[in-house]
Amino acid sequence: MVSNKWRRSLLGERRLWLNSYCANNGADNIACLCPPGFDFVDPNQPNKGCKLNFSIDSDCFLKGANDNYMISTLENTVWERDEYEVLTPVSEEACSKACLEDCYCVVAMFRDQTCFKPKLPLRYGMKNSSSPTKSFVKVRLTNTKNVITKKIGKELLITGVVLIAFSLVIFASSGYLIYTHQIWSLKVMTSQDCPPDVLGDINLTSFSYDQLAVATDDFMEEIGKGASGRVYKGSLPENGGKEIAVKRLEKLVEDGEREFQNEMKIIGRTHHKNLVRLIGFCCEGSHRILVYELMKNGSLGNLIFKDKKQPSWKVRTKITLEVAKGLHYLHEECETKIIHCDIKPHNVLMDESMSAKISDFGLSKLLKPDQTRTYTIPRGTRGYEAPEWHRNNTPVTTKADVYSFGILLLEIVSCRKNVDLSAPDDEIILMDWVQRCYEAGELKKVVGEVEVNLEELEKMVKIGLWCVQTETDSRPTMKQVILMMDGTIVTPPPPSPNSSANN
Known part of the structure; x- marks a missing residue:
């Protein structure tokens, strides 16, 4: 899609201009811009390329999340082919819609009834009037409340304030209900030990929370940290001082419980020299802790x-x-x-x-x-x-x-x-x-x-x-x-x- 001649003109001093697109304005004057939804990494040095000015991951999988985004079209604009998905045959509209509904799509290129979804970073971007390729760029919708407020009348503004106040009351009530539900969920979870179906197929040592607190000197020495919790170094006095790694799950109730049970079910029934060995667990009250053999040389x-x-x-x-x-x-x-x-x-x-x-x-x-x-x-x-x-x-x-x-x-x-x-x-x-x-x-x-x-x-x-x-x-x-x-x-x-x- 991108000619070698263009690459040589664009690279000049081996610059890639990542996530940008450039056009030759004549007399070897090449101007490069960021696509919609992107900003220059350094406005004073545009050759460093562009970066996304929003994060899709935070809300993409929520119901109705597509309403937070729109598609901006760039005519005659193309980047180098490096796609993670190709759709064909599709229409222009279907290509645009496919990118909008794909959480991992930021740009889609359409040409000859074919839709290309390139991986980031984009490279060798070119805008050329002779190019038949049309690019669709996903852009987060901005907040336009202030603009609307200036245009509406005084009566509508008052009505809006009333509605906002009412919404705050509803929000506070909903928050209270959610909070009480979480507390109820926690109480339900803390009132019982691990479900029987989790423990049925595994043969592991069950530790009390106090035992592990003593083994880790009250979780003193942290040796690792992940998305779901922290890992502490410890030793088991009753087992000859055997060194252990204690993973304490600290995520929200539902997520922590799900990951805890998942790891118990899977690693608790596996036995292989190239898999970390799970020694035991603690499933006491709200505590969800996994005990592994200590890997002394880290990751x-x-x-x-x-x-x-x-x-x-x-x-x-x-x-x-x-x-x-x-x-x-x-x-x-x-x-x-x-x-x-x-x-x-x-x-x-x-x-x-x-x-x-x-x-x-x-x-x-x-x-x-x-x-x-x-x-x-x-x-x-x-x-x-x-x-x-x-x-x-x-x-x-x-x-x-x-x-x-x-x-x-x-x-x-x-x-x-x-x-x-x-x-x-x-x-x-x-x-x-x-x-x-x-x-x-x-x-x-x-x-x-x-x-x-x-x-x-x-x-x-x-x-x-x-x-x-x-x-x-x-x-x-x-x-x-x-x-x-x-x-x-x-x-x-x-x-x-x-x-x-x-x-």
Whole structure:
């Protein structure tokens, strides 16, 4: 869609102008602007590109949330193809509507009855009168109450004040009812222990709150913090001083209880050397606490992103294989399939012998015995989520974990994050940069100065690129990944991520 000539003119000094679009006003005068809903990162340096001036995540999934947004149209405007979804054949109106109703769509491009939903950041934006592409940009509606107030008459203003006062009364009453409902829910929950169906299939130690308070010295030493709660270091005096990690859930009543039960059901019935072991729990009153074996070397994220001394190539391949085996166990060897749904470096922990163990099953999906796919709301962490999470009416399978594993593999190989805004412009998106290095035969750039067997490096990169294919059927299973890693089967060259869409 974007010509090489335009790229050369636009880049000039290797600038990408992320999330902006540019037009040639003649005499080599290129002017770049932000699309609606975007602002310059630095108004004094427009070449740094643009950023969204609103966040969609906060209210997108609420009923009627589409009323908070509108579509702004940019004629003859196109960005480089890097889409997470392609719709065809569709009309212009259907393309615009599809973006408006998709929580993860910010821009959609329409051309020849085809609708492209590109991933952010947008790159190589161009406005050219000869381009047949029309772009639709999702924009949050602004508050126009002040403008309306100036135009309406005095009588309507008074009426509005009365209505607002009445609304405040209703709001206060509703707030009181919601508050009392929450208190009632908490009382119901605190009046009983864990439901029998949660504890029926697991064999874990039940701790009292006082026992864990003593074990952690009143939750003194915090060693981790996540969206659902905090993790503290402790030891069990009655078990020879065995060191433990105590995860104390602190979210709202419903969410905390749901994640607690989910993790109990899933990890309580799994037994594998590459999964964190759950030792016990506390389900006393309002306290929801999980007790794990202590992982003394912290998270994989700290190891590959923060430690000054990066792991050797041998350690990187060992960790990758261990994570693959843990996922294969969840997908194929458990009594029922389990989709982890949140594979990322900080959910892989390292024990004292530097073995990798998958952790944090709060968002996982436990499938029924005869079930291979499920429909559920998007879950996980941005940057690691498979494209199918964002497609309407598309089932999710264990291949969603395979995609996340592919991103993780590339991060382990390169010891850098999948999105790094401090990197050179053409290296910001790890997956795209690695793909270009692979196609150019320059994979040594990916690992820098680390000593590595180039054949092994190429094999690992090819596996990673297979795992991040857009179409689920193109991705391997975790069993196939393991067989490719140990050389049992040959790893074929992967296609370009967008080759199917381009064809």
